[in-house]
Amino acid sequence: MEIRIDNLTKKFGDVVGVEDLTLHIDDGEFVAFLGPSGCGKTTTLLTLAGIYKPTDGLIRFGDRVVNTVQPKDRNIGMVFQSYALYPHMTIFQNIAYPLKLKKVPKNVQNEQVRQVANVMGIGELLDRRPGQLSGGQQQRVALGRALVKEPDVLLFDEPLSNLDARLRLTMRGEIKHLQKNLGITSIYVTHDQVEAMTMADRIAVMNRGHLQAFDAPDELYDRPKTRFVAGFVGNPPMNFLDVEVSQSNGHFLAEADSIQLPLGADRGAPPAGHGGPVVMGIRPEDIQIVEKGDVTGEIFVVEPLGREDLIDVRVGPHGFILLADTEKQHRAGERVSLNFDMTQAQFFDPQTERSLLWRQ
Amino acid sequence: MTARENLFDSDKLKVEEAPNSLQRDLIDGLRLGFISILVMLAAAFFFSGIVHPLFALGSVEETVMDVLTRLCLLVLPFVAYIVAAGPARRYSATNMARALFLALTCTVILFAAISAGHYALSYGAFAPRPSLEMSLSQTEAGIRVDAIVAGGAADIAEIKVGDIITAIRRDQVDLAAFNKRLNQSEEEAPLRLRFIRGDEEMQETVRVVLVSDKQLSVLIPGLVLGLVFTAIIVFLPGHWAPYIALVGLLSPLIVGYAWVIIATFSYRTEGLIPLDGNDNFGGLTLKNWESIIVGNIAGLEFNIVPIFMTSLAIALVMTFIVLLVSSMAGYALSRMHFPGRRFFLSFTLILHGFPAITLLIPIFFVLLRLGGIPIIGDLIGFNTIGGIALVMVAFQLPLGVWLMKGFFDNIPWDMERSALIDGASRFRTYWEILLPQIRPGLLALGIFAFIGGWNAYIIPATYSIGSGVSNLPVFLEELIDATAPVDWNQVAAVGMFQLIPIFIFFIFAQEYLLNIYAGGTKGSS
Numbered sequence: 001m002e003i004r005i006d007n008l009t010k011k012f013g014d015v016v017g018v019e020d021l022t023l024h025i026d027d028g029e030f031v032a033f034l035g036p037s038g039c040g041k042t043t044t045l046l047t048l049a050g051i052y053k054p055t056d057g058l059i060r061f062g063d064r065v066v067n068t069v070q071p072k073d074r075n076i077g078m079v080f081q082s083y084a085l086y087p088h089m090t091i092f093q094n095i096a097y098p099l100k101l102k103k104v105p106k107n108v109q110n111e112q113v114r115q116v117a118n119v120m121g122i123g124e125l126l127d128r129r130p131g132q133l134s135g136g137q138q139q140r141v142a143l144g145r146a147l148v149k150e151p152d153v154l155l156f157d158e159p160l161s162n163l164d165a166r167l168r169l170t171m172r173g174e175i176k177h178l179q180k181n182l183g184i185t186s187i188y189v190t191h192d193q194v195e196a197m198t199m200a201d202r203i204a205v206m207n208r209g210h211l212q213a214f215d216a217p218d219e220l221y222d223r224p225k226t227r228f229v230a231g232f233v234g235n236p237p238m239n240f241l242d243v244e245v246s247q248s249n250g251h252f253l254a255e256a257d258s259i260q261l262p263l264g265a266d267r268g269a270p271p272a273g274h275g276g277p278v279v280m281g282i283r284p285e286d287i288q289i290v291e292k293g294d295v296t297g298e299i300f301v302v303e304p305l306g307r308e309d310l311i312d313v314r315v316g317p318h319g320f321i322l323l324a325d326t327e328k329q330h331r332a333g334e335r336v337s338l339n340f341d342m343t344q345a346q347f348f349d350p351q352t353e354r355s356l357l358w359r360q
Numbered sequence: 361m362t363a364r365e366n367l368f369d370s371d372k373l374k375v376e377e378a379p380n381s382l383q384r385d386l387i388d389g390l391r392l393g394f395i396s397i398l399v400m401l402a403a404a405f406f407f408s409g410i411v412h413p414l415f416a417l418g419s420v421e422e423t424v425m426d427v428l429t430r431l432c433l434l435v436l437p438f439v440a441y442i443v444a445a446g447p448a449r450r451y452s453a454t455n456m457a458r459a460l461f462l463a464l465t466c467t468v469i470l471f472a473a474i475s476a477g478h479y480a481l482s483y484g485a486f487a488p489r490p491s492l493e494m495s496l497s498q499t500e501a502g503i504r505v506d507a508i509v510a511g512g513a514a515d516i517a518e519i520k521v522g523d524i525i526t527a528i529r530r531d532q533v534d535l536a537a538f539n540k541r542l543n544q545s546e547e548e549a550p551l552r553l554r555f556i557r558g559d560e561e562m563q564e565t566v567r568v569v570l571v572s573d574k575q576l577s578v579l580i581p582g583l584v585l586g587l588v589f590t591a592i593i594v595f596l597p598g599h600w601a602p603y604i605a606l607v608g609l610l611s612p613l614i615v616g617y618a619w620v621i622i623a624t625f626s627y628r629t630e631g632l633i634p635l636d637g638n639d640n641f642g643g644l645t646l647k648n649w650e651s652i653i654v655g656n657i658a659g660l661e662f663n664i665v666p667i668f669m670t671s672l673a674i675a676l677v678m679t680f681i682v683l684l685v686s687s688m689a690g691y692a693l694s695r696m697h698f699p700g701r702r703f704f705l706s707f708t709l710i711l712h713g714f715p716a717i718t719l720l721i722p723i724f725f726v727l728l729r730l731g732g733i734p735i736i737g738d739l740i741g742f743n744t745i746g747g748i749a750l751v752m753v754a755f756q757l758p759l760g761v762w763l764m765k766g767f768f769d770n771i772p773w774d775m776e777r778s779a780l781i782d783g784a785s786r787f788r789t790y791w792e793i794l795l796p797q798i799r800p801g802l803l804a805l806g807i808f809a810f811i812g813g814w815n816a817y818i819i820p821a822t823y824s825i826g827s828g829v830s831n832l833p834v835f836l837e838e839l840i841d842a843t844a845p846v847d848w849n850q851v852a853a854v855g856m857f858q859l860i861p862i863f864i865f866f867i868f869a870q871e872y873l874l875n876i877y878a879g880g881t882k883g884s885s
Contacts, residue, residue: 046777049777049781050780050781051777051780051781070780070785071777071780071781071783072780072781072782072783072784072785074781076781077781078777078778078781080777080778082772082774084772084774084775084777086775086778086779086796086797087797088796088797088799097779097782097784098782098783101782101783101784101788102783145782149782149783155781
């Protein structure tokens with residue numbers, strides 16, 4: 001089912017939930033809504049579900065405008081962060097509930113519930129009640145309940161937030177696999193950018209009720225169109241630095257205090273042409289500690305992550321987060337030389353925060 | 361075992377307490393005990409000496425302060441025992457002899473101190489009483505003088521052993537009246553006794569003296585009580601304390617119910633002891649219950665069935681309407697936004713706080729007018745079960761609505777959204793998903809409403825004057841009014857009979873009330 005959201009606005013009194021959101025989702029696509037708390041992603045999801053009515057704008061499922069259609073008539077399935085299982089019903093009754101409401105005959109219900117339960121790996125738990133299940137099992141039940149009525153659209157509202165890290169990893173894979181197999185158009189709300197990056201075909205990054213970017217994960221990562229997207233996507237987050245980019249004899253140079261970084265023309269020309277100070281962004285993995293580099297600084301903090309160390313290096317007043325091999329055994333206070341991979345540098349307008357390299 | 365394992369060995373985590381010297385512990389306990397005595401005395405003085413005069417200045421009712429003062433003095437020894445026995449508690453598991461010794465020694469010393477205090481204050485057991493310094497006993501002829509203290513007041517007045525006292529001045533007295541008279545006399549007051557010595561009637565005037573006639577033996581029960589109390593404090597497992605306290609606080613209720621139950625099965629009772637016609641233990645009977653069924657108590661004829669049915673009807677109608685309206689209103693107030701929601705909420709709260717009795721007369725007129733309307737008047741007018749139930753429902757609803765709103769508030773929004781998305785209508789969500797989850801709340805409110813309706817007295821009594829509509833509490837009152845002398849055992853039987861449905865209700869509802877659903881959601885919404 002293709003979903004077209006045009007100029008969607010949802011206000012609660014004077015509080016703006018979402019404003020002027022336009023988003024077209026293809027049939028069978030897996031889209032993630034990514035953003036910090038209170039950015040309007042759940043509001044958008046609940047508006048799609050029909051729980052909230054849009055203040056303005058149009059929502060189309062296929063060719064049908066569903067603005068005022070009741071949730072029960074939208075044929076959607078939804079998985080909640082809190083699972084929202086019905087505690088007074090058994091697992092079987094929970095999964096069968098949507099079918100019961102559709103007045104599906106008992107024997108067909110029975111068959112479909114068992115089938116879904118087996119797919120979800122909860123076939124043995126059908127006689128239990130939700131309170132007797134672990135968090136992971138409860139989430140499988142919730143997913144089963146959303147799938148059993150063969151919905152046109154699947155909505156996920158941070159479904160993995162309440163699970164432990166290991167289980168989250170497994171469930172992530174399972175949900176993605178299931179979605180690809182069934183080919184159901186899915187919208188997945190999360191504030192965890194790793195989830196969004198790994199699962200989604202396209203990610204809609206939202207902030208304060210506005211859509212910041214809507215692109216494939218790699219695009220967002222490599223060619224962020226706003227400073228917010230650049231900072232939000234990627235872990236650890238991108239380093240930002242106020243610089244001035246100048247050009248002399250076809251060579252470009254980004255300068256901030258004592259830091260001087262030579263640039264190639266493809267990255268250097270737009271910020272140099274912009275004139276005045278710009279914001280440079282560089283990802284932690286694009287900075288290396290080397291014998292002899294462009295910049296020298298002092299290690300402020302070393303945070304071991306296991307596979308690598310997260311190192312905060314101070315160069316004069318500026319701080320850079322970067323990743324280094326644990327075997328190097330860097331210590332705080334040590335003086336190091338840094339090499340910046342400037343072919344990956346991003347530049348943003350300090351006022352509009354839009355990218356100077358990639359036009360929208 | 362490595363040092364690390366050692367650290368996590370739970371037994372080792374308990375730091376062995378260095379045992380104090382016995383002397384030290386004793387002093388600690390006694391110090392605490394005496395401090396608590398001082399605190400209690402200070403509290404008593406605070407109520408009687410400071411707050412009381414302040415209240416008296418404003419000529420406000422002062423009895424509360426008297427009660428508080430007496431309460432402080434009453435519990436004073438027990439507080440002292442508890443506090444003093446505290447240090448001994450830690451030995452109760454390891455060194456029982458030591459704990460016992462510490463606690464008992466503290467108790468004895470504190471008891472001595474408190475008793476001495478009482479004596480010094482001339483308050484309580486040692487207070488000097490008016491006395492004639494002779495011992496008396498009641499005989500058929502009069503009060504016989506059994507013994508005389510040599511050189512005492514009676515001896516001086518030349519009363520002899522064997523005299524039979526018949527009157528003080530001209531008032532015939534028995535021993536009780538004599539003692540009462542004596543106790544009201546002041547020191548040196550002259551009492552002119554008339555007595556018979558041999559066959560001769562004589563008169564002598566005896567002057568009252570103040571004597572502390574109490575023997576040391578009266579202290580022994582107090583000391584024993586104190587010792588038992590302290591022993592309990594020391595050896596009582598910690599988790600029993602709340603139960604003991606609860607049982608203590610509930611004891612008036614327990615004794616009350618015990619009396620009601622015993623009374624219904626006996627001819628008459630003395631305290632909790634059933635007695636037969638000759639004041640001997642026994643006299644158990646079923647006649648109290650029989651007369652309820654037969655419908656004749658002390659000449660008052662009645663039929664219990666319609667009365668019972670009226671009570672049941674009021675209670676059931678009320679329960680049904682209260683549950684239906686409260687749950688729906690509670691849902692709306694919890695989940696929906698509409699103009700006037702906040703006002704409605706605060707308004708119902710005010711209604712709940714409003715004393716219902718003040719509305720008795722206005723509602724009387726409302727029901728009287730309602731009764732004049734055809735058809736409706738027969739259902740909910742004056743002198744109808746419907747009318748009574750309606751008024752009771754109105755009084756119960758504010759509580760019910762708030763209670764239900766609270767229960768609905770606790771159900772996460774996601775649950776409801778989930779049901780809507782699964783394909784349920786709003787009403788179906790309410791009926792199939794939300795109501796089952798607040799079943800404990802519904803049951804609690806249902807029991808409130810049922811018991812309220814079942815035990816209702818003032819409203820049925822007011823709005824069914826002179827009609828056949830009478831429920832059990834109203835009947836109970838009629839029973840007390842119409843029979844003289846009142847047979848309290850019969851009244852108790854009717855009261856017990858009234859309790860039966862409530863008992864049954866609780867036996868079956870208990871399980872549901874305690875069954876609170878867990879799980880199914882995680883996090884908040």
